[in-house]
Amino acid sequence: MFNRQTMGVLSVIFAWVLTTGYAQEVAMTSDLELSNEIPTTDKVKIGKLDNGLTYYIRQNSRPENRVELRLAVNAGSILENDKQLGLAHFLEHMAFNGTENFEKNELVSILQSAGVRFGAHLNAYTSFDETVYMLRLPTVDTTLEKGLQILEDWAGGLSLDGEEIDKERGVVIEEWRIGQGAQQRMRDEYFPKLLYGSRYAERLPIGTKEVLENFDYATLESFYQDWYRPDLMSVIVVGDIDPQQMEQEITERFGDLENPAQARERQLYDIPYHNDTKVSVVTDPEATFNQIILFYKDKEMPEEQETIRDFRESSVHSLFTGMLNERLAELTREADPPFMNASAYHGTVLRTKEAYQLFAIVPENGIERGMKTLLEQNEKVRQYGFTQTELDRYKKQILTRYEKAYNEREKTESERYAAEYIRNFLQDEPIPGIEFEYEFMKEYLPGITLEEVNKLAEEWINNENRVAVVMAPEKDGVSVPSEEEVRTILQEMENAEVTAYEDEAVASSLMETMPEAGSITEENVLDKIGTTELTLSNGVKVVLKPTDFKDDEILMTASSPGGHSVYDLEKYYSAVNSDGLVAQSGVKDLSATALDKYLADKNASVSPFIGTLTEGFSGNSTPKDVETLLQLTHLYFTTPRQDQEAFQSFISRNKAIYANLLSDPRYYYQDKLSRILSQDNPRGGGFPTQEDWEKVEFEEAYAAYNDRFADASDFTFFFVGKFDVEEMKPMVAQYLGSLPATNREESWKDLGIRPPSGVVEEKVYKGTDPKSMVNITFTGELDYNREEAFELNALVQALNIKLIEEIREKKSGVYGIGARANPSKYPYEHYSITVSFPCAPENVEDLSEAVFTEIKKMQENGPMEKDLQKVKETQRRDMETNLKENRYWLRTLQQAYFRDQNPEKVLDYEEAIDSLTAEGLKETANKYFNFDSYIKVALFPEEGTSSDDAPSDDAASESTEKKPAGSGQ
Incomplete structure (x- = not known):
């Protein structure tokens, strides 16, 4: 579960909330244990054959009668010579075009006959440093045996038939073609600075069209012989299988593979250190967004995560970037936001380099302001640090997510374990298991202090080994700073005068007064599918399906006929955006930011929607927080917050997002396609114009939202997940049975949107x-x-x-x-x-x-x-x-x-x-x-x-x- 490469997503779970005093005591008494190595879970069998091939085997019955097979090869495009550019990836394609035991495309056909879908259950990928093949198979009949034979052939029995190679050139070139465009052109310009002095800048996995069209067969064969060898391979098997029998199968099938007599060294390529700041400003007529990326690259290559102290240190990193992301999210909600989206992350750029990274998408003519705001946030943290309340709250938030993962430990999907074991093999990511990690958090994370987190700012934020990248549309009337101007901004913001962040108080509850409960007037049970249908006194219908598929999950959806089809064109623009506006505004007297802070230690989420034909809600929670889910639903139904600042922010951000979207041929084409299919009906599709956003009116939007949710009598709610029907009944009566009902009769309107005939x-x-x-x-x-x-x-x-x-x-x-x-x-x-x-x-x-x-x-x-x-x-x-x-x-x-x-x-x-x-x-x-x-x-x-x-x-x-x-x- 511990993943250095995806720290920005997964490592947020490594936090715990306890008092500062107790945290200090743990920090002083646990030093000896912190030096211990991170253990490996005993639920996976890891072995190595005499030829060096590593294997991982785990029995797991989620899903039942399925198995995940993986072949991981510690070789990617970084190992190509100049005549092989793109051939690591090309070789991956050839694995599906003939092997020792499966001619040409027979491999795909045989698996399809077993219910395996190409692309979904059968796939592969090639990156700079590795190539991974993935199979998800049913364990019935002889399918698993065939799957193992396929893995064996991929490892040492590719046919590499000349005719098939030539046929596949066209497919790979078409994949190369898809990647061409503004992002590719800008990337080609800034990569040499971002990856300064590194081989990575010249080894993109897709390769070059020239090589793909002209390489000879022997060049591809040589890459296969050099790098597809057992000491660089791992076989991963996770699923509804017998581990002992599987170990025997792997030994018999892969034990005879041989390494080359003179095996080439599997070298790691660093991204060299530079003591200055590299700046790249790139523009393109087809670019859609103004993007800012700041990289503060670590000086050294990443160290292996070996000890519990390393494990703990990664949690400190996660707390820093997590709290900064909360601050950045708040800024996007301002009436005139400096960026539409922004995020912070510390982790790997590529396998041999980690960096502190800041990213933002900013409005037109907003690059200077957006960059200054990012740098200002850096300075706020560097000069004043985070606050204790931020730290306490973020620990609560992470603990809540972590508890959910722990509670679901018996229902974890096999593919998640397979992904962990791939990372363990390729990147030495620890795999102690969720049980150990949960106990680790309880014992050690209280020792993380505010001082520890805050000092990372001095360590990460400096002007050495730094890269600033600006990407922007090339457009008349849009100002893009030069590289020199970017350098000036960077210099001006060093030690700039900033004010400390002020944290808002967190609400103590969602509801001070509980609504008057309705009653259940009718109950109908469908035994065949295990559902219970309730009719409440206000007309609301509730369909309950309890399951044991997940141990900590409840899903909800609700809908009612009507949608924005009931409004004429004049009010359409306000109505169609009213749900997004309310989602950004919050409920009752809680802004979206205040609501997020209140929900930090709860696993509950609700989103209102107003579609063409229906309006309703989608949401999810854990059993523990299902009452919060219902309270949120009640409040979004009855007291959406009207916030003028949120409205201005919503309009500003959307205008900026759509300002240059049609400069990209893909979006332009999709827009034209939608309009053609609807015969240019103004409500038939296509992206909104800047003029369309001007038609969204504050009062009109809220009036449409309140109208859609004024009558609950024709709503049907659905709940599926881990709950007891009898325990749910009083809660749905309380929060859904109390919703307003006028018993109006309405449905959607057919807007007459039709495709052209003939x-x-x-x-x-x-x-x-x-x-x-x-x-x-x-x-x-x-x-x-x-x-x-x-x-x-x-x-x-x-x-x-x-x-x-x-x-x-x-x-x-x-x-x-x-x-x-x-x-x-x-x-x-x-x-x-x-x-x-x-x-x-x-x-x-x-x-x-x-x-x-x-x-x-x-x-x-x-x-x-x-x-x-x-x-x-x-x-x-x-x-x-x-x-x-x-x-x-x-x-x-x-x-x-x-x-x-x-x-x-x-x-x-x-x-x-x-x-x-x-x-x-x-x-x-x-x-x-x-x-x-x-x-x-x-x-x-x-x-x-x-x-x-x-x-x-x-x-x-x-x-x-x-x-x-x-x-x-």
Whole structure:
């Protein structure tokens, strides 16, 4: 669980709140124990074969009948020579294109037949320093044996067939193409300064297009022979397995692997120290945000976390950055915030360097102010430190999260353990186990004093080994400081005169007076699915499903018909943003900041929402804090806080976020696509403009919010998780039964948003990189029912198998391609089926035709029998795990009630799956793939396109070309 690489996320759990006096006593009496080594949990079996291969084995039954397999290779792009740039990653791709025991793409096909989904359950990644292969398998039949054979082949039996290599070049180049753009161009400029003097700056995992297109087979083979060897490998097995039998399997399968006679040294590459400040200011016409990054790099390489003292020191670091993040979050809530988002973090930049890092996204013409504010916060901490109340509160907050992790220790997912063991192998991250960590916190964290935390500022914040990066859009009228001006800001803010932070008092309760409880007037139990439906005296319905899937989790959602569809266009802009405004404003007399501070030691969260057709809430809590969850819901329902400053902050931040969004071709394309699909309906999608934000009015927004939650009588609440129904009854009667009810009759309105009819093909031009996006959408009306929706989704699953096989693997034309179906009952019964993919501009038409060809094959023949069996097996395996997930049940119950369906039908999935036939899906394909009614929208670059695709001389730089239905190419 202890992860140096992700300290900003995980290490916040290493804190405890006790009095300062007791903390001092612990600090003085525990020195001997602090020198002890961090133990390793005895729940994982760790071993090393004679050839040096390390293995980790753990029995874990969450989820049941599943196993997580990993092959971790301590080798990545950092080890490539100049002729191998990108080949560590290319080799990862080749692992799925033929091995000693699986020809070409047979490996993927066999696993799909066992219900394994490519991308979700079968995947891999390559980074600078490692390559990791991941498999999640059912433990039934011979699937686990096949999985181990695959790992064995990956470790020492890749085919690396020349024909397959050449085919895969196209796929990897398409992945390279996706990464091109403003962020890539700016990164290429600032990386040499950020990683000053380091090999990392020249070894990005994706490599170079030149190498990917031209490397010879032997060059790839040499990387495999040099670095895929047992002393650099680990096999991780976690799941519903027999550890002793698994150890024997690993020994037999991997024990014969041999290291090279003259093995090359696995060198670590440092990021060299520099005694000055490096500054990089980069701009790009397609950049979307103004970004500031400050790196204060540690002088030395990270030390291994070996002793309990090291463990304790990491907690001090977490407290520092955690409390600073709380301060930064407060600043974003100002009426005129200096940044839209900001964060602090201390941890690894790459494996061999740690740094104190500050990051912020700031408004246009706000770079100087944003940077000064970040530096001012540094100075506040350096000169005055944090306060005792901040420290006490943050310890409470972290303890609450940590207790939840401890309480869930018996229901921890196998993939989380697998990830920990990968980090232990690659980065020497300790794995003492949650039980030890929990006891450690209780004993040692009281000794962390305010003085210890505050002194980190002097240690971390200095002008040596520092890098300042500014990224900004290249835009008329926007001021971007020069590198020299950035240096001036850095110098001016050193020892600047600042005032100390003042901490607000924390509220003692959410409710001084409890609401008058309602009563339960009706109760209905559905034994088949274990739910209890209550009707309260004010008309509210409550559906309760207690589960034992998690030991410390309760999920909630609630909805009512109406949404912002009930308002005319004039009030739409205020109504659609009112939920976000209230979420930023708080409840009753508590601001969002004050509310966060009150909830620091509680695991409860509620968010109101107002959608197109419904309004409601989503939330979660632990059993201990479920009453807080209900109190928050009551307050958001009845007393949302009206805060003019929060309103100004909300509008300012959103204006800044959306100011340059459409300069990015991807967002521009998505905006155009939404508007085309809705026929330019002002409420049909697309990103809001600066003028749209001006239409949001303070009083109007709160009036819309209060109107949506003025009547609880048509609300249905759903609770799924660890609770007792009888204990929940009085609480829901108290907090939900007391909600106001006027018994008004209302529903949503059909706004008339419809896609265009007939065949519509349009080309959108934006950007300079040679890359395109294609979206093909088939639409129409349908008679909605559960069975029809199931058939349609099964058809799309079968189609996806063929799209990957034909478009990615055989044609090598895309990195990723996928189809999705959306059958909808409301606001009118209709469907859409969308196929989308990125590709090279010159391949748009060819690949589009290939997609149409696969669809027509489905119409002519239906899916192949082997593909149908893959779909059925995947659905069975998914349902096996879904039915043990709280979130799945929450979503399923909510949708069943929303659509007026019988929720018990979810358990009839075997019958539904068995009913699928190739002939039935063929009929479905002919019914819903209507070649007389589809919309095809393709993105092309403004430059570098063929003459046929280029816009005319007088076309605007941001253009859309419409093609009449039925015309030729």
